[in-house]
Amino acid sequence: xxxxxxxxxxxxxxxxxxxxxxxxxxxxxxxxxxxxxxxxxxxxxxxxxxxxxxxxxxxxxxxxxxxxxxxxxxxxxxxxxxxxxxxxxxxxxxxxxxxxxxxxxxxxxxxxxxxxxxxxxxxxxxxxxxxxxxxxxxxxxxxxxxxxxxxxxxxxxxxxxxxxxxxxxxxxxxxxxxxxxxxxxxxxxxxxxxxxxxxxxxxxxxxxxxxxxxxxxxxxxxxxxxxxxxxxxxxxxxxxxxxxxxxxxxxxxxxxxxxxxxxxxxxxxxxxxxxxxxxxxxxxxxxxxxxxxxxxxxxxxxxxxxxxxxxxxxxxxxxxxxxxxxxxxxxxxxxxxxxxxxxxxxxxxxxxxxxxxx
Amino acid sequence: xxxxxxxxxxxxxxxxxxxxxxxxxxxxxxxxxxxxxxxxxxxxxxxxxxxxxxxxxxxxxxxxxxxxxxxxxxxxxxxxxxxxxxxxxxxxxxxxxxxxxxxxxxxxxxxxxxxxxxxxxxxxxxxxxxxxxxxxxxxxxxxxxxxxxxxxxxxxxxxxxxxxxxxxxxxxxxxxxxxxxxxxxxxxxxxxxxxxxxxxxxxxxxxxxxxxxxxxxxxxxxxxxxxxxxxxxxxxxxxxxxxxxxxxxxxxxxxxxxxxxxxxxxxxxxxxxxxxxxxxxxxxxxx
Numbered sequence: 136x137x138x139x140x141x142x143x144x145x146x147x148x149x150x151x152x153x154x155x156x157x158x159x160x161x162x163x164x165x166x167x168x169x170x171x172x173x174x175x176x177x178x179x180x181x182x183x184x185x186x187x188x189x190x191x192x193x194x195x196x197x198x199x200x201x202x203x204x205x206x207x208x209x210x211x212x213x214x215x216x217x218x219x220x221x222x223x224x225x226x227x228x229x230x231x232x233x234x235x236x237x238x239x240x241x242x243x244x245x246x247x248x249x250x251x252x253x254x255x256x257x258x259x260x261x262x263x264x265x266x267x268x269x270x271x272x273x274x275x276x277x278x279x280x281x282x283x284x285x286x287x288x289x290x291x292x293x294x295x296x297x298x299x300x301x302x303x304x305x306x307x308x309x310x311x312x313x314x315x316x317x318x319x320x321x322x323x324x325x326x327x328x329x330x331x332x333x334x335x336x337x338x339x340x341x342x343x344x345x346x347x348x349x350x351x352x353x354x355x356x357x358x359x360x361x362x363x364x365x366x367x368x369x370x371x372x373x374x375x376x377x378x379x380x381x382x383x384x385x386x387x388x389x390x391x392x393x394x395x396x397x398x399x400x401x402x403x404x405x406x407x408x409x410x411x412x413x414x415x416x417x418x419x420x421x422x423x424x425x426x427x428x429x430x431x432x433x434x435x436x437x438x439x440x441x442x443x444x445x446x447x448x449x450x451x452x453x454x455x456x457x458x459x460x461x462x463x464x465x466x467x468x469x470x471x472x473x474x475x476x477x478x479x480x481x482x483x484x485x486x487x488x489x490x491x492x493x
Numbered sequence: 494x495x496x497x498x499x500x501x502x503x504x505x506x507x508x509x510x511x512x513x514x515x516x517x518x519x520x521x522x523x524x525x526x527x528x529x530x531x532x533x534x535x536x537x538x539x540x541x542x543x544x545x546x547x548x549x550x551x552x553x554x555x556x557x558x559x560x561x562x563x564x565x566x567x568x569x570x571x572x573x574x575x576x577x578x579x580x581x582x583x584x585x586x587x588x589x590x591x592x593x594x595x596x597x598x599x600x601x602x603x604x605x606x607x608x609x610x611x612x613x614x615x616x617x618x619x620x621x622x623x624x625x626x627x628x629x630x631x632x633x634x635x636x637x638x639x640x641x642x643x644x645x646x647x648x649x650x651x652x653x654x655x656x657x658x659x660x661x662x663x664x665x666x667x668x669x670x671x672x673x674x675x676x677x678x679x680x681x682x683x684x685x686x687x688x689x690x691x692x693x694x695x696x697x698x699x700x701x702x703x704x705x706x707x708x709x710x711x712x713x714x715x716x717x718x719x720x721x722x723x724x725x726x727x728x729x730x731x732x733x734x735x736x737x738x739x740x741x742x743x744x745x746x747x748x749x750x751x752x753x754x755x756x757x758x759x760x761x762x763x764x765x766x767x768x769x770x771x772x773x774x775x776x777x778x779x780x
Contacts, residue, residue: 336637340633340637344630347626348626355611357574357594360595361572361598362598362624363598363690366595
């Protein structure tokens with residue numbers, strides 16, 4: 136229990152430390168340590184992808200169900216967030232961006248959660264590869280349905296058109312053309328808060344009665360049933376929680392761009408998030424955070440390679456996978472960390488003795 | 494069949510309706526488990542047929558038979574892993590048809606597995622805590638928001654789990670990963686986890702498999718201890734005849750999916766049908 140608590144605190148600590156470093160870099164108060172413009176533009180996507188990776192890890196790593204439709208929940212969250220934000224402006228002339236962003240994210244979470252329940256009911260009856268294929272299909276279905284929808288706001292009214300762009304009022308979401316003229320109200324600070332919120336929900340869920348039940352079902356479904364666990368309920372709990380968090384991340388993502396189309400949430404995005412989870416270690420929350428941050432930054436850092444950067448990206452992915460899976464590399468890594476630990480404890484012992492002598 | 498060294502229990506068995514016998518002390522009480530013409534077919538093959546049995550509320554009952562006789566299938570029928578094609582299972586007098594494994598467990602039936610199925614990546618204590626899932630409860634939101642119910646529930650679960658582990662003297666191993674326990678300890682942990690669900694009937698599928706004679710001896714004492722302490726019925730499948738003849742009050746012999754004999758250990762040992770099932774019909778020719 137104590138070990139788990141310490142590990143969780145380290146995870147929170149890494150996130151908070153990274154945030155402080157970023158803030159210092161943005162302010163440029165230290166000479167020669169200033170964030171470039173292109174890097175600054177990556178901050179919110181990094182936050183979004185971290186939340187996506189952690190929430191997908193809840194489904195894939197903790198609940199043990201391979202889901203390939205996570206971008207679908209992100210898109211539901213993104214567009215419900217954008218529509219919510221525009222509706223708040225048109226209905227209540229709400230100018231406070233922080234409140235609008237918060238409400239948009241809540242709306243994103245709620246609608247993605249509803250989508251999660253609707254998809255979870257049929258999908259969670261399946262197991263293994265079948266579940267992966269059907270979630271993939273649902274991700275595509277969500278994207279294609281979004282391509283046929285039109286939304287407009289007119290005062291307090293919200294109009295929805297199906298295959299019909301002739302709506303009264305100001306068009307917010309324009310079918311295949313996506314959401315246009317979105318207020319860019321997303322902030323890096325909110326991204327940071329969302330990461331902390333996600334960690335709070337996921338880590339606390341894992342270390343509770345419900346979380347243990349979810350992991351028990353992953354380890355042995357038959358044994359879990361035999362001790363009276365409701366398998367469907369706990370699979371659903373993990374799936375829907377994951378969808379809600381993805382929806383909130385989606386809302387933040389959508390409100391970071393002036394134009395967002397459904398094409399942004401393709402199958403590629405689901406796979407990208409899955410790559411973060413796999414590279415960070417399935418079931419390892421801290422790993423997901425680090426992998427998502429580094430792999431979102433990598434293409435940006437490799438910009439000087441211009442045409443070759445995706446090639447280098449792919450090679451880095453393969454190398455990381457080989458390195459983390461080979462027993463030789465593992466033993467080398469563990470021996471290094473062992474030495475560092477021994478060094479640190481040795482130094483502590485020495486300083487302790489010095490203190491005694493003094 | 495080897496001759497048993499000693500009998501740990503001696504009870505008179507008396508007949509009850511549903512063509513079965515229970516210990517005399519349980520005869521006035523409602524049987525904890527009753528099956529009526531229970532059977533299952535797998536594509537025309539009758540794996541279990543016309544299985545009638547009654548188990549008294551504090552009985553230790555043995556289910557034996559040659560390999561492939563359908564013993565584990567009977568356990569799977571009782572715990573609703575399989576749905577019977579004929580007949581019904583009554584637990585504490587309540588019909589369980591249409592229920593699933595989870596509901597059967599809530600009715601008071603808990604089991605262990607022939608091939609151990611622990612949550613091997615979790616600690617010993619967490620394994621028992623999962624058994625306590627329906628006994629000590631708090632909601633998902635109390636868990637996420639760390640409300641007082643969470644702290645109370647966790648504390649109660651911790652205490653109860655250590656309490657249960659102490660039956661087998663395993664409280665010192667609470668923080669060990671279940672998968673890294675020695676084989677015998679894993680079997681014992683499975684029994685503790687099943688007991689944590691507060692059952693009225695405990696099904697043990699080959700509890701002594703892979704144990705040495707000393708461990709088996711200890712297990713026999715522990716099964717009796719559990720029965721006395723929790724006042725529950727125990728039904729076990731076992732090939733170790735010392736264990737079966739030593740602690741079972743009633744024994745039911747299964748062959749080719751059918752009950753071929755029921756009775757006390759002494760009756761079973763001298764039953765020619767049982768001897769034939771185990772040793773083959775040459776026995777007769779010799780006579």
